[in-house]
Amino acid sequence: MQKAVPLTFTKWINSHLAKHVPPFEVKDLFDDIKDGVMLLALLEVLSGQKLPCEQGKKLKRIHWLANIGTALKFLEGRKSAYRGSPIRLVNINSTDIVDGRPSIVLGLVWTIILYFQIEELTSSLPELQAFSSSNSSLDSSTSSTDTTSPPVKRRPLPPLQGGARKALLRWVQQTATKCLGLDVKDFGPSWRTGLAFFAVIRALRPDLVDMERVWRRPNRENLQEAFLLAETELGIPQLLDPEDVDVDKPDEKSVMTYVAQFLKHQPIRKQSVSEGQPEEVREQRKSQRELKMWLEQLEKEAVHAQETEGSLAQQYQVSLFKSLQVQLEMKRKQVEGALQSTQRDGILTVDQALVKQAWERVSNRLLDWHLELDRSLPAPLGTVGEWLHEAEGALRQEITVQQAHDITANTVHRALEQHKVSVEQCTGRRRCFCSAAHRSKP
Numbered sequence: 001m002q003k004a005v006p007l008t009f010t011k012w013i014n015s016h017l018a019k020h021v022p023p024f025e026v027k028d029l030f031d032d033i034k035d036g037v038m039l040l041a042l043l044e045v046l047s048g049q050k051l052p053c054e055q056g057k058k059l060k061r062i063h064w065l066a067n068i069g070t071a072l073k074f075l076e077g078r079k080s081a082y083r084g085s086p087i088r089l090v091n092i093n094s095t096d097i098v099d100g101r102p103s104i105v106l107g108l109v110w111t112i113i114l115y116f117q118i119e120e121l122t123s124s125l126p127e128l129q130a131f132s133s134s135n136s137s138l139d140s141s142t143s144s145t146d147t148t149s150p151p152v153k154r155r156p157l158p159p160l161q162g163g164a165r166k167a168l169l170r171w172v173q174q175t176a177t178k179c180l181g182l183d184v185k186d187f188g189p190s191w192r193t194g195l196a197f198f199a200v201i202r203a204l205r206p207d208l209v210d211m212e213r214v215w216r217r218p219n220r221e222n223l224q225e226a227f228l229l230a231e232t233e234l235g236i237p238q239l240l241d242p243e244d245v246d247v248d249k250p251d252e253k254s255v256m257t258y259v260a261q262f263l264k265h266q267p268i269r270k271q272s273v274s275e276g277q278p279e280e281v282r283e284q285r286k287s288q289r290e291l292k293m294w295l296e297q298l299e300k301e302a303v304h305a306q307e308t309e310g311s312l313a314q315q316y317q318v319s320l321f322k323s324l325q326v327q328l329e330m331k332r333k334q335v336e337g338a339l340q341s342t343q344r345d346g347i348l349t350v351d352q353a354l355v356k357q358a359w360e361r362v363s364n365r366l367l368d369w370h371l372e373l374d375r376s377l378p379a380p381l382g383t384v385g386e387w388l389h390e391a392e393g394a395l396r397q398e399i400t401v402q403q404a405h406d407i408t409a410n411t412v413h414r415a416l417e418q419h420k421v422s423v424e425q426c427t428g429r430r431r432c433f434c435s436a437a438h439r440s441k442p
Contacts, residue, residue, distance in 0.1 A: 004244035006030070006102070008254035009109045013038075015237040016045045019357060021364040029109070030100040035059055036067025039097075043071055046116040047078075048353030052411040061098065068094040075111065080119060087115055113257050114164060120350050121263035122167035168260060172196065175266075176203035180211060187252040187259065191245060194222025197259075201230055204265050208233055219246045236261045288338050288351040291331070295358035298327060302365050321373070325366055335359050380432040387429045391422040 010029045017024040020041045026032045033039050040053045052070060054063040072094060078087050089111060096104040169187065176199040177184045184190040184199075191197065195214065202209035208229060214222050223242035230236040239258045244250065305320050338355050374385025 004241070004251050004254050005106060007241070007244075008239045008251070008257055009106065009113070011237060011239045012113060012257055013042055013109065015239075016042055019045050019361065021361055030102055030105050033105060034098050034100055035064045036071055036097075039071045040067055042112070043074055045357060046112070046353070047074075048356035049074075052414070064098045065094045068097045075115075078115065080115065087111065110253055113253075113260075117263075118164045118168055118256060118260045121260060122164050122171065165256065168256060168263075171263070171266075172200060172259065176200045187255040188250050189248065191250060191255050191259075192247070193219050194226050194242075194245075197226035197230070198222065200259065200262050201226065201234070204262060205233060230262075234262070234265050236265075285351055288355050291334065291338055292351070292355045292358045294331070295335075295355070295362050298324060299358070299362040299365055302362065302369065306369055321366075321369060325370075328362060328366060380435070384429050384433050387422075387425055391426075395419075 006029050010026050013026050013029070017026065017038060024038050024041050026038055037053060037055055037059075040051045043049075044051055051074060054067050056063075072089060072092065075087050076089060079085060080087055089108070092104055092108050092111070097108060165187070169184070172184055176182075177196055180195075180199050180202075182190075182195055182199055184196050194217075195211075198209050198211065198214050202211065214225075220242045223240075223245050227238045227240060227242070231238050236258075239261070240254060245255070302324050305324070335355060339352055371386065374381075374388070377385055
């Protein structure tokens, strides 16, 4: 096993766990994933769905197995963009993950990367749809509809030898390397010089790359600059190290994982209806992406306000917090409409999942800020405010119906217990509030 593989997979996981609320970080892939908490958090970020999870500092092996079991059942309930059938977890079981067996853990992570990043993104590439009716080996690597387009039901693609790998390779060839005379025929040695990485960056942002300058430079220098350029200009995390690529046989899975990130920056090419993407589809995708950007900007404003508004008491008095909260509420109906799935299985598209993640992040940010403000109130109002926050959180909790009914039943049971505690505490908190209100009267 090449050392680059666990490192690349760990960086990929962390790039997504940074979006979780609260954010997580995997330091030792084989050890940190054992209890299933970070694995479920990763799947939540990728899917936009809330998953039941046993959490706490005193979790035992039985809880670890339950969490891993939840994750595996969730994955088995998803459908491959290429086969149209459930994801197959070959020789992957809860016990081996909990035991930290490297080959099994890496196999599971690769399955997640392949489905949630490479399959989902390559199957929606408009550049490849033109080849779907040809006699090439790529006939089934793309869909006749765009999987990130809400109103169109995904039609399973015929089986294909190579599947997503061939689709990703064809995208690189058609959009980036062939026009420059670069022969990229794999995800291994073809990338050693760094030129292919520059070609991909150039295809997305022509203004960033001067190919004449990089043709004759050493491999390491090209690789280092390409990775840095992709991170600073496109926001693509540096999953690879130059020394791991500048070898005779770079790890293909690691390179694929990195290259697939560029698909998110692929511009939506204007197409006629005859090319397979109706005007309504393009407009909905555009609207979803604009909504995601608006939510991300609101989150940035909330973070900045928390850091610069002075004391908690001052923050409570200023109108900025309330203004941000009102702005978010005004977008609620639009977000709910954007998240209405039209697919038969009810699964969100990639764009919808990104909107949901952005909505949840900014909502949780404002909720945490609100809780912090409430806790700053003089006693006993701080305690009352904290209880209200927890009770409202219990009422807002969404129950996701899983294919495994026992998981859904356990989630409902925990929710009912939380409601029960809130109700039992209600009388005491009400007395505290009434007492404080009575004392405040002249």
